[in-house]
Each structure stands twice: as C-alpha cells, then as structure tokens.
Amino acid sequence: MNVLTRIGAVIMAMIMLVMLLTGCWNRRELNAISVVLAMGIDWVDKQYQISVQVSDPSQMSINRSVGERSPAIVFTERAPTIFEALRKITTKASRRMYLSHMRIVILDEEVAKRGIRNPLDFLFRDHEVRPDFHMVVARGCSAKEILSFVTPMEVLPAMDLYKSLKVSERAWAPTSAVNVVDMMQKSTKDGIEPVLTGITLVGNRKKGMKMDNIKQPRSLAEYNYTGIGVMLDDRIVGWLNESDSKGYSFITNNVHSTVGHVACPDSKGNFVVEVYNSKVKITPSIRNGKPFVSVELRSEANIGEYHCQADLTEIQVFSQLQQAAREEQKKVLENSIIHVQKRFGADIFGFGEYFHMKYPGQWQAWKKIWPDVFQNELKFEVIVKSELRKTGKITNSVH
Amino acid sequence: MTAEGFSPLLHANMERMKLLMGYSSDFIVRELVIAGNKKTAIFFLDGMVDKTELQNGVISALLDRTPVDSVNLQFLKDQVLDAGEVQVIRTVQAALEQIFSGSLFIMLDGTVDGLGVTMPGWEDRSITESKTQSVVRGPQDSFTETLRTNTTLVRRRVKDTRLRLISLRVGKMTKTDVAVMYMDGMADDKLVRQLIGRLQASKQDRVLEGEYLEEILHVKKQVSLFPTIYNSDRPDSIAAGIMEGKVALFVDGTPFVMLTPALFIDFIQSAEDYYQSPLYSNLIRMLRYVSLAICLLAPSVYIALTTFHQDMLPTQLLLSLAAQREGVPLPAFIEALLMEATFEILREAGIRMPRTIGQAVSIVGTIVIGQAAVEASIVSAAMVIIVAITAIASFVIPSYSMSIPIRIIRFVFMALSASFGIFGLTIGIILLVVHLSHLKSFGIPYLSPAAPFHASNQNDAIFRMPFWRSSKGQTRQDKSS
Numbered sequence: 001m002n003v004l005t006r007i008g009a010v011i012m013a014m015i016m017l018v019m020l021l022t023g024c025w026n027r028r029e030l031n032a033i034s035v036v037l038a039m040g041i042d043w044v045d046k047q048y049q050i051s052v053q054v055s056d057p058s059q060m061s062i063n064r065s066v067g068e069r070s071p072a073i074v075f076t077e078r079a080p081t082i083f084e085a086l087r088k089i090t091t092k093a094s095r096r097m098y099l100s101h102m103r104i105v106i107l108d109e110e111v112a113k114r115g116i117r118n119p120l121d122f123l124f125r126d127h128e129v130r131p132d133f134h135m136v137v138a139r140g141c142s143a144k145e146i147l148s149f150v151t152p153m154e155v156l157p158a159m160d161l162y163k164s165l166k167v168s169e170r171a172w173a174p175t176s177a178v179n180v181v182d183m184m185q186k187s188t189k190d191g192i193e194p195v196l197t198g199i200t201l202v203g204n205r206k207k208g209m210k211m212d213n214i215k216q217p218r219s220l221a222e223y224n225y226t227g228i229g230v231m232l233d234d235r236i237v238g239w240l241n242e243s244d245s246k247g248y249s250f251i252t253n254n255v256h257s258t259v260g261h262v263a264c265p266d267s268k269g270n271f272v273v274e275v276y277n278s279k280v281k282i283t284p285s286i287r288n289g290k291p292f293v294s295v296e297l298r299s300e301a302n303i304g305e306y307h308c309q310a311d312l313t314e315i316q317v318f319s320q321l322q323q324a325a326r327e328e329q330k331k332v333l334e335n336s337i338i339h340v341q342k343r344f345g346a347d348i349f350g351f352g353e354y355f356h357m358k359y360p361g362q363w364q365a366w367k368k369i370w371p372d373v374f375q376n377e378l379k380f381e382v383i384v385k386s387e388l389r390k391t392g393k394i395t396n397s398v399h
Numbered sequence: 400m401t402a403e404g405f406s407p408l409l410h411a412n413m414e415r416m417k418l419l420m421g422y423s424s425d426f427i428v429r430e431l432v433i434a435g436n437k438k439t440a441i442f443f444l445d446g447m448v449d450k451t452e453l454q455n456g457v458i459s460a461l462l463d464r465t466p467v468d469s470v471n472l473q474f475l476k477d478q479v480l481d482a483g484e485v486q487v488i489r490t491v492q493a494a495l496e497q498i499f500s501g502s503l504f505i506m507l508d509g510t511v512d513g514l515g516v517t518m519p520g521w522e523d524r525s526i527t528e529s530k531t532q533s534v535v536r537g538p539q540d541s542f543t544e545t546l547r548t549n550t551t552l553v554r555r556r557v558k559d560t561r562l563r564l565i566s567l568r569v570g571k572m573t574k575t576d577v578a579v580m581y582m583d584g585m586a587d588d589k590l591v592r593q594l595i596g597r598l599q600a601s602k603q604d605r606v607l608e609g610e611y612l613e614e615i616l617h618v619k620k621q622v623s624l625f626p627t628i629y630n631s632d633r634p635d636s637i638a639a640g641i642m643e644g645k646v647a648l649f650v651d652g653t654p655f656v657m658l659t660p661a662l663f664i665d666f667i668q669s670a671e672d673y674y675q676s677p678l679y680s681n682l683i684r685m686l687r688y689v690s691l692a693i694c695l696l697a698p699s700v701y702i703a704l705t706t707f708h709q710d711m712l713p714t715q716l717l718l719s720l721a722a723q724r725e726g727v728p729l730p731a732f733i734e735a736l737l738m739e740a741t742f743e744i745l746r747e748a749g750i751r752m753p754r755t756i757g758q759a760v761s762i763v764g765t766i767v768i769g770q771a772a773v774e775a776s777i778v779s780a781a782m783v784i785i786v787a788i789t790a791i792a793s794f795v796i797p798s799y800s801m802s803i804p805i806r807i808i809r810f811v812f813m814a815l816s817a818s819f820g821i822f823g824l825t826i827g828i829i830l831l832v833v834h835l836s837h838l839k840s841f842g843i844p845y846l847s848p849a850a851p852f853h854a855s856n857q858n859d860a861i862f863r864m865p866f867w868r869s870s871k872g873q874t875r876q877d878k879s880s
Contacts, residue, residue, distance in 0.1 A: 003621070003622065003837070004622065007830070007833075007834070010830065010833065011830065014826045014829070014830070015826075026707070027706050027707060027818075027820070028706065028707075028709075029705075029706055029724070029730055029731060030705050030706070030709070030717075030720060030721045030724040030731070031721070031724050031725055031726075031727065033709070033721075035709075035714075035717060035718060035721060037714070055718055055721075057718070057721040057722045057724075057725045058722065058725045058726075059722075060718050060719060060721065060722035098709065100709060100710030101709070101710070101714045101717060103714065128710075130710060156718075159714075159715075
C-alpha cells in the first residue's frame with residue numbers, strides 16, 4: 001500500500017509537470033490537417049499575397065484515380081501580413097494548414113527587392129515552421145504561378161521543385177540550394193552577404209497550369225532554375241549569369257560536381273572537363289593597408305567530352321589541355337569576383353569573414369564600411385592548381 | 400481422530416478405514432489369510448498402484464513365502480515383501496497419506512502397526528517435447544506431471560553430491576508433493592530455509608499448479624505485473640538455474656518447475672542461447688531486445704507520431720500515412736485500441752479453442768482483420784502493419800510469463816501517448832524503469848546485474864560471452880584451482 005501511494009504520488013507529480021509542457025505540441029489527427037509543402041509570397045496591391053500548396057491525401061494513395069483530381073491544391077489569400085493571410089485561408093479550406101513540412105518558399109522578385117526580413121519574421125517566429133526549408137526567388141513570374149504549375153516528374157509540384165534544386169546543386173554548380181537558416185545567418189553577419197537562386201517559368205504559362213501540361217511527352221511549360229541573385233542586406237540587388245554563378249559556387253566551396261567546356265588549345269572546338277573534387281582556400285592579407293585575398297583553387301577533373309584535333313595519347317597534349325582548363329577556371333573565378341565587386345558591391349563570397357577572423361583589430365575599422373571597402377579597395381589574386389586526371393573510357397575521339 | 404493409532408483387531412481397523420473413505424468404490428480392501436491362520440488386509444486405491452507388482456511382489460509373496468511360525472511385521476518387511484520401499488506406519492493419518500500417494504497399506508491381525516509399501520502405478524504422460532519453449536538445437540525433453548520423473552530429469556543432468564532435494568507435502572485437500580532442489584553451498588541457505596518455512600506454514604486447501612504457491616512465497620507482498628519467479632518446462636533450463644545457485648521448486652501434477660530468484664534478464668534469455676555459437680546467440684539476443692521494444696512501444700509511438708509529432712516524420716512518409724488515414728472515421732488511438740483488442744481476442748481464442756477449429760479462427764482473423772477492415776476503411780493499412788509487427792514481436796519473447804506484462808503495459812502506453820504524445824510515453828517509460836528497479840525477487844534487485852551494475856557479472860547479462868571467458872562453463876572450484 002505504501003508502495004502504491006508512493007507510485008501514485010510520483011505519477012501525479014509527473015502528470016502535473018507534463019501540464020506545464022504546453023509548447024509546440026497539440027493533438028491533431030492526420031485527417032484534420034493539410035500538409036503544406038510549399039509557400040509562395042507575392043507582393044500584390046501593397047499587400048502580401050500568400051499561396052500555399054498542399055497535397056490532396058486521397059490522391060497520394062496507391063489506388064488513386066489518376067487524372068480526376070489534382071494531387072496538389074493551391075490556396076491564395078491576401079493580407080498586410082503573412083500570418084493574417086495564412087489564417088484567412090481557413091475561410092477557404094476545410095483543414096488547418098500544417099507548416100512543419102514546408103520544403104520550399106518562393107518569393108517573387110518584388111518581395112525580394114523590398115526586403116525579405118519582414119516576410120521571414122513570421123516563418124522564424126511561428127513554432128510550427130521548421131527552419132529547414134529552401135528559398136528561391138521567382139523571376140519574371142509570380143510565386144503563385146510557380147506553385148500552380150503542373151510538374152511532369154513528381155506527383156507533387158513542391159517535391160519536384162525541391163528535388164530538382166537539390167540535384168542541380170550537386171551536379172550542376174550554378175544553382176545554390178539556400179537553406180533558410182543559412183540565409184538568416186548570412187544576412188545578420190557582417191562581412192558576408194546572402195544569395196538566392198532564381199526560378200522562372202518558360203513556355204506557355206497558362207496551359208502549364210492545367211493537367212494538360214503533362215499529358216504529352218513534351219511539357220507545354222517548364223520551370224527553370226536560373227542564376228544566383230546577389231543580395232545586399234536583405235534585398236536582392238541583381239543577378240549573376242551562369243558563368244559567374246558557377247564561380248560563386250566554386251569560391252564558396254559548394255561544388256560537388258560540375259561540368260564546363262574549355263576551348264581547344266590548338267584547334268577549333270571545345271573539350272569538356274568534369275570537375276569531381278574541388279576545394280578553395282582563401283587567404284586574406286593586408287597589403288599597404290588595403291585588403292587583399294588570395295583565392296587558391298585545387299580541383300580534380302576528368303575529360304568528359306573531346307572535340308579537339310590534337311592526339312590525346314601524347315603527354316604534352318594532355319598538359320596543354322590541363323593548362324587550358326586552368327586558365328578557363330581562373331577566368332571564371334576572376335570574372336565572378338570582379339563582376340560582383342564592381343556591379344553590386346555585395347560581399348557574397350564572405351571575404352569579410354576571413355578578415356574578421358584573421359585581423360579582428362583591423363576589422364573593427366572596416367566593419368561599418370565593408371561594402372564600400374569590398375567594392376573599391378579589395379584586391380585579389382586567383383591561383384588555380386587543378387589537375388586533369390582521366391580521359392574516360394576512350395582516349396581520342398572516334399573517327 | 401485420524402491421528403490416533405490402530406486397534407489390535409484387524410476387523411475393527413478395516414471397518415474404520417472403510418468408514419473414513421466413505422465406502423468409496425475405488426477403495427479396495429483385500430483380505431488374505433497367510434501362514435495358515437494369520438488374517439491380513441491390504442488397503443489400496445484402485446488405479447493408483449501397480450497391479451502386476453501387487454500380484455507378484457506382495458500377494459504371491461505373502462501367500463507363498465510366509466513360514467507358519469514367526470509372522471510379524473518386521474519379518475514381512477525384511478524377508479517377504481518384494482518391494483523397494485517399505486515402512487512401518489503407526490497412525491491412521493499416515494496410513495491414509497500412504498494410500499493417497501499410491502502405496503499399499505498392509506495390516507496383520509493383532510498388531511497396532513501396519514506396513515506401507517510404495518508401489519505407484521497410475522497412468523502418466525510420457526516425456527514429450529517442450530510445448531512452450533522449443534529449441535532447434537538442444538535437448539528436446541520436457542517435464543511431465545509426475546514429480547519423480549521431473550526431479551530425475553534434473554538429477555540426471557547434475558551428477559554432483561551437492562545437489563539436494565527436500566520433499567514436502569502442501570495443501571490440506573490435495574496433499575500435493577512439493578520438492579525443493581538446490582545446490583548445497585551455492586544456493587542461499589537463508590532463501591532455502593525461508594522457502595521451506597513458507598511452504599510448511601501455508602494453509603492452502605489445494606495446490607494444483609505452481610502458481611498456487613508462487614503467491615504465498617513472496618516475503619513482501621509486492622504488487623507487480625512482472626513475474627519474480629521463473630518457470631519452465633525445460634529440464635535443461637532448470638538444471639542450469641540450479642547450477643547458478645538458484646532454488647528450484649517442483650510441484651507434483653504440473654510440468655512447470657519454478658526457479659527463484661528470477662531476474663528480468665532470465666525471462667528474455669532462451670536455453671538455445673547457450674546451444675548456438677556466441678556470435679549468433681548474441682545477434683539473436685539483440686533481435687530479441689528490439690522485439691521487446693517493438694512489442695512494448697510500436698503502437699504507442701505510432702499514435703504519438705501521427706497525432707502529435709507529425710513534424711518528426713519524413714515528409715514522404717507523412718504524406719503516405721495521411722493518404723492511408725484518409726476516410727478512416729476513428730481517431731488513431733481508438734483505431735489502435737480496436738485492432739490490439741481484436742488481436743488479443745484472437746490470441747485468447749486461439750489458445751482456448753478446441754484444436755480442430757483452429758483453422759476457422761485463423762481464417763476469420765486474417766480475412767476480417769487484415770483485409771476487410773482496411774477495405775471498409777475502418778482501419779488504415781499502416782495500423783494493421785503496426786498491430787501485426789507488435790503481435791509477432793510478442794512471440795519472440797521466450798518466456799510467456801514475461802510477454803503478459805509487456806502486453807498489458809502496451810495498452811497503458813497507448814493511452815499515455817494518445818493523451819500526452821511522446822511526453823506521456825517518456826514518462827510512462829520512466830515510471831516503468833522506476834518500478835522495475837524497485838522490484839526485488841527474493842532480495843535480489845530485479846534489474847541486476849545491470850542495475851545495480853556488477854562488472855564481474857556481465858558475462859551473461861546482455862550478451863553471452865564465449866564459454867572460455869565466462870564462468871558458466873566451469874564451476875567455482877575449477878576457477879579457484
């Protein structure tokens with residue numbers, strides 16, 4: 001009996017403690033929530049226009065009737081703030097929006113230009129949102145349009161967008177899958193500026209939003225990740241082209257694998273190098289009181305395609321190719337830095353961070369004026385120590 | 400009344416015995432005249448003594464071999480009767496006890512004593528394979544309902560003079576033979592004395608199975624779902640336990656022998672762990688721990704994750720689960736409760752029903768539960784999977800008496816996680832661990848050697864070390880020499 005009372009007391013104490021743990025948990029059945037997979041934020045009529053893409057669960061099961069109902073549903077609502085807009089959606093939907101599984105947030109260019117801090121505030125403040133989603137900026141179309149678009153591969157457009165972003169970042173360098181935590185850290189730190197990848201729709205947009213879009217092998221409209229958007233503070237100030245975007249990925253050590261063409265050293269045509277290992281080392285120094293960075297790239301690459309005339313079996317030819325590849329890489333990196341420096345003055349490479357770490361004293365003086373210092377005073381050199389390794393399964397081209 | 404002695408008149412004694420037995424039709428009194436003129440009576444219960452032996456060893460011997468001159472009990476005992484065990488009996492009480500346990504009782508006219516001749520000859524079950532704990536490799540014999548057969552099965556495995564056997568009789572009506580077996584010098588003397596004392600002091604009317612005694616053996620009346628006395632019908636498990644210094648308790652009439660003290664790990668170890676290579680045995684043990692966890696937690700974790708913590712599931716899995724729950728009218732908890740209860744009903748039916756209709760139950764079970772319920776959208780397919788894996792996992796626990804508390808606590812955990820999510824479940828687990836650490840089996844902490852931790856006793860705790868490293872293969876003397 002004594003034991004029982006003691007156990008009883010312990011149980012009571014624990015249950016009372018549990019009562020205090022009201023935080024981010026709540027009882028809700030799976031069929032009472034709508035899983036939001038993607039969110040779009042547009043700026044329309046001086047209001048935020050929120051679009052959420054949720055999955056239709058009945059269309060996710062194996063025995064779904066294909067084609068009768070869309071697997072994804074998009075709800076849109078406008079309000080001066082995001083939270084209000086989101087809650088207003090309940091007037092249109094039968095279920096509560098569940099934000100924990102949001103994979104991707106699409107901002108339109110207008111929002112990105114006005115500053116993303118305000119829209120992001122809600123996404124960080126709300127307990128339900130997990131800060132692990134990716135962010136992209138819609139170029140030349142609205143976020144709502146991208147969310148309403150029917151994608152060919154994945155049943156759920158949000159998953160298609162998300163996976164495509166992840167895959168292209170790994171296999172094709174000029175995109176950057178920007179995680180929101182990353183984004184927030186970079187925009188609050190001094191000496192480094194965030195970037196965002198752009199997305200656009202090409203083809204017949206109107207038809208792309210109907211199920212007809214995927215009823216033939218060639219989709220009527222496609223989405224396309226294009227270029228990296230440079231941000232200053234929390235505003236987007238411009239876009240990098242493909243080559244500069246690639247340079248950015250190299251310098252920030254984001255290249256897992258990429259391919260690029262290089263002009264043949266002694267004949268017409270190009271050859272392709274497939275970079276499979278790349279590492280950039282950045283060494284800051286101060287020369288004559290001015291900041292100077294040395295960017296050293298070490299990469300390993302294979303020949304992936306070969307259109308040149310020279311005999312690939314000869315060792316000199318191979319070294320010539322290697323030299324050409326190095327020069328090309330050097331050019332890409334240098335152009336990337338110069339363009340960012342001169343056009344935008346936004347230190348997206350994070351050179352400031354390196355100075356901060358190595359010269360904390362000097363950094364105090366530069367901290368406030370760093371964008372200006374970066375744009376006008378920073379000098380740099382690019383050293384490329386890349387190696388060409390293999391030629392693939394054949395040596396010379398098949399004639 | 401029955402504690403009195405006999406009268407010198409045989410006739411009076413016969414009448415008295417018949418009266419005491421209420422003239423039962425199976426109580427036989429055989430009258431003989433031996434040595435020319437000596438009246439003799441043999442008392443026995445029909446069906447409890449060996450008729451052939453009775454004829455050859457007793458009746459023939461008495462009639463043929465008794466010389467005319469000196470007829471007395473001592474002479475009969477020493478020179479006439481062809482029987483292994485004969486003893487002089489002085490009271491009516493003792494005589495009845497002898498008769499009830501399959502002995503003959505012989506009286507001569509003119510004497511106040513009688514002879515008890517042990518000659519049991521009832522029908523019993525032969526030694527068969529263990530039905531509750533079968534092994535692939537290892538001894539296949541199991542205990543029977545006969546006490547002597549059972550003690551012999553152990554005795555044959557432990558050929559050591561230190562093996563002790565103490566017999567008692569418990570139960571006012573059943574007068575059940577109970578035997579306590581232990582290794583002298585290895586078992587805790589205090590525990591043996593305590594057990595015997597408690598058995599002697601018991602005022603039970605009947606003892607039909609070990610459980611009748613189990614409940615009176617505990618020192619403190621502790622309330623727990625968990626078994627603190629191990630039972631098995633495998634002679635090798637009991638022999639191994641005795642050689643580890645545990646005390647075995649045999650009860651006549653049941654093939655299940657009890658072993659104390661019993662720890663938590665005893666119930667999740669199988670005899671086969673020692674009959675297969677250590678590597679394999681340990682992998683199987685790990686599988687068993689995982690199964691234990693699945694059996695205990697799978698439904699409650701599923702409920703907690705799908706109704707409270709959807710953010711902990713991978714997105715694709717969440718979408719797939721959501722798709723399955725679409726159209727299911729019940730909350731996940733009710734759904735799980737319904738399925739688990741249905742399974743428990745099926746299991747209980749499977750145990751109790753006559754063997755011949757076993758097919759019917761399994762067909763109804765699989766079709767109704769597995770298929771129809773899902774197709775009718777009453778339960779989701781995922782829930783059927785969860786219930787199925789839970790059920791299968793519960794059969795992995797080697798000891799049935801351990802799977803019972805696990806099955807019960809599972810329902811408590813389901814309720815906790817349905818009302819408080821993972822928080823409730825965590826608190827449930829904490830309480831369970833608190834309870835288990837509090838529990839003792841005859842003075843030994845239930846969770847030892849894990850809690851309290853004994854570094855020297857880890858050879859066969861969670862994992863079984865090879866015999867060349869563990870003390871199990873050798874006795875204490877071997878180690879000290």
